[in-house]
Amino acid sequence: MILNRENILNCYPWMKDEERQFIISSDYDGIICASLLNHYKKWKLVGYYDMESIWLSKEAKKNKNEIIWIDLNILPVQGRAVGGHIISIKDEKIEGFNTSCNPNIIAGLNSLDFDKKFPMSTILFLMWIYQIQIPKKIMSKMLIIHSDSAWLKYQHYTKNFSWWSDALKDFPWKWYFNNVDSKMFETRISDVLYPQLNSIHAISGYSKLRSKHLNFRSRELKLNPDWDEDVIINLFNLFATHLNWTPPKLPSIYERVDGKKRKINIRDVKKVGLSTFLKNNKVFSYTITSPRTLSYTTFGYTYRSPIK
Numbered sequence: 001m002i003l004n005r006e007n008i009l010n011c012y013p014w015m016k017d018e019e020r021q022f023i024i025s026s027d028y029d030g031i032i033c034a035s036l037l038n039h040y041k042k043w044k045l046v047g048y049y050d051m052e053s054i055w056l057s058k059e060a061k062k063n064k065n066e067i068i069w070i071d072l073n074i075l076p077v078q079g080r081a082v083g084g085h086i087i088s089i090k091d092e093k094i095e096g097f098n099t100s101c102n103p104n105i106i107a108g109l110n111s112l113d114f115d116k117k118f119p120m121s122t123i124l125f126l127m128w129i130y131q132i133q134i135p136k137k138i139m140s141k142m143l144i145i146h147s148d149s150a151w152l153k154y155q156h157y158t159k160n161f162s163w164w165s166d167a168l169k170d171f172p173w174k175w176y177f178n179n180v181d182s183k184m185f186e187t188r189i190s191d192v193l194y195p196q197l198n199s200i201h202a203i204s205g206y207s208k209l210r211s212k213h214l215n216f217r218s219r220e221l222k223l224n225p226d227w228d229e230d231v232i233i234n235l236f237n238l239f240a241t242h243l244n245w246t247p248p249k250l251p252s253i254y255e256r257v258d259g260k261k262r263k264i265n266i267r268d269v270k271k272v273g274l275s276t277f278l279k280n281n282k283v284f285s286y287t288i289t290s291p292r293t294l295s296y297t298t299f300g301y302t303y304r305s306p307i308k
Contacts, residue, residue, distance in 0.1 A: 003106060003167050005129060012101040014068065014080055015129065021063055023047040023054070025071040028202065028221040029147045031232055032123045033070045033082075035239040038248035040130060043068070045248045048225045051285060051297050052261040055225045056307060057251040064307040071122040073100055074285045075278065076305050084118045084125060084148075085287035086111055089266060089294075092274045107167070111266060114291045119160050121148035128171045140242045141176060142193045149218040151180045151189070152209040183213040194219055200234035225253060257306050259284060259299040266294050 009016050019042050024030030026048040037043040046060035049072055060067060073083035075096040082101045087094065088110035097105060103118040103125055118125070123144060126132075134140045145151040154161050154177050165173040179185050189211075197203050197219065206217040223231060229250060236247035266288065269277045278286070279302055286296035299306030 001107060001167050002169055003103070005131070008101065008106065008129065012080070012099075015082070015101060018042045019044065020068050021046045021059060021066060022068040022070050023049055023056075023060065023072070026050040026055070026223045026225055027071075028235070029121055029123065030071045031221075031223070031235050032143070032147050032239060033126060034248050035236055035243070035245040036123060036126055036130075036132065037070065039245040040132060046251050047253070048223070048251075049285075050222065050224075051287075051295070052259055054257045054259075054306065055251075055253045056255045056257065058254045060251070061254065061307055064305055067307075072285065073097065073102060073287060075283055079305065082122060082126065084120070084122050085289075086114065086117055087286065087288060089270060089274045089288070094275060094278065103164075111288050111291055114288075115157075116160060116163070119150070119153045119157050119164060121145075121150045123147045124150060124176075125168075128168045131170070133172075134243050136175070137242065138188060139192065139196075142189060143239065143242055145176055145180070146189075146193060146197075146218075149207045149209055149220070151177070151185070152207070152211060152218050155181045155212050156209060181212065186211045186214045186216070190214065190216060196238070197221070200238065201231050202235050202238075226256070257299065259297045259306065261295065261297045263289075263293055263295045266292055269294055 014020065021044050022037060023046060024034050034045050046057045046067065048055040069079055069081035071083060072081050073085050073087055074081050077096050080099045084103060086104050086109060087097055090110055090112060109116055134144065202221050203219040204221050207220045210217050232250065239245050240247050282298045282300055282302045283296045284299050284306060286294055289295050
């Protein structure tokens with residue numbers, strides 16, 4: 001299979017627009033996507049979502065039906081989104097995801113295809129879509145492939161990476177992942193990238209995967225916009241320095257809407273069917289995090305936005 005940029009952009013024409021408003025996942029992955037979209041598309045950041053709470057500006061509330069959700073998959077039909085999670089069980093199609101630009105959906109993958117899941121990050125998918133190039137420097141590259149631990153996934157799932165890089169043609173995948181599976185590259189990550197991120201408090205924990213050569217766990221960042229604005233600003237400035245991307249203006253948060261995040265065994269979802277489960281539990285967003293587990297969030301509304 002080969003994915004075609006023009007076909008994708010024609011299917012999701014709002015991705016070609018400029019000056020759209022968007023909400024991001026409140027983590028490193030969302031922040032770096034915000035930098036790209038602000039610089040290249042002049043999109044305006046209006047809020048954050050951490051799969052449990054949504055932080056909203058007044059602009060987000062005013063234009064709730066026009067918001068784009070980035071590095072996220074949300075269920076309401078009016079919710080346009082760009083994300084990279086598996087969201088189907090077998091071949092059951094969910095109407096709300098017709099407006100989600102998700103490589104797994106485009107490739108027709110579901111929970112039975114977990115070993116074929118899109119292994120890259122939302123930032124790399126956006127860069128492929130928009131054919132964006134960055135400075136050919138090691139720090140610039142590391143900032144990109146640190147997102148969603150893409151470099152570590154390359155080490156562990158090389159065959160799947162190869163399939164997807166063949167499917168996403170005309171992009172310098174070889175440059176991004178050349179020598180990533182080596183002790184030398186891991187040393188650069190641990191001695192150059194991580195100290196830089198740590199100096200601006202842009203590390204909050206560890207991911208699950210371990211590097212193959214030095215056996216360390218990848219660092220990750222999950223943010224709470226109530227008190228982490230300085231970290232967000234520091235990251236925007238770091239991307240500006242090494243990627244030449246104009247820092248977005250921080251949204252002025254007006255309200256936080258809290259939901260409930262839960263997990264359930266996919267076996268139990270199959271008993272009633274995915275569509276029925278989502279409706280009965282008033283699910284706003286969900287991801288299939290493993291072949292056995294579905295993680296979901298509810299705000300108490302069926303098939304509509306919790307933004308009032």
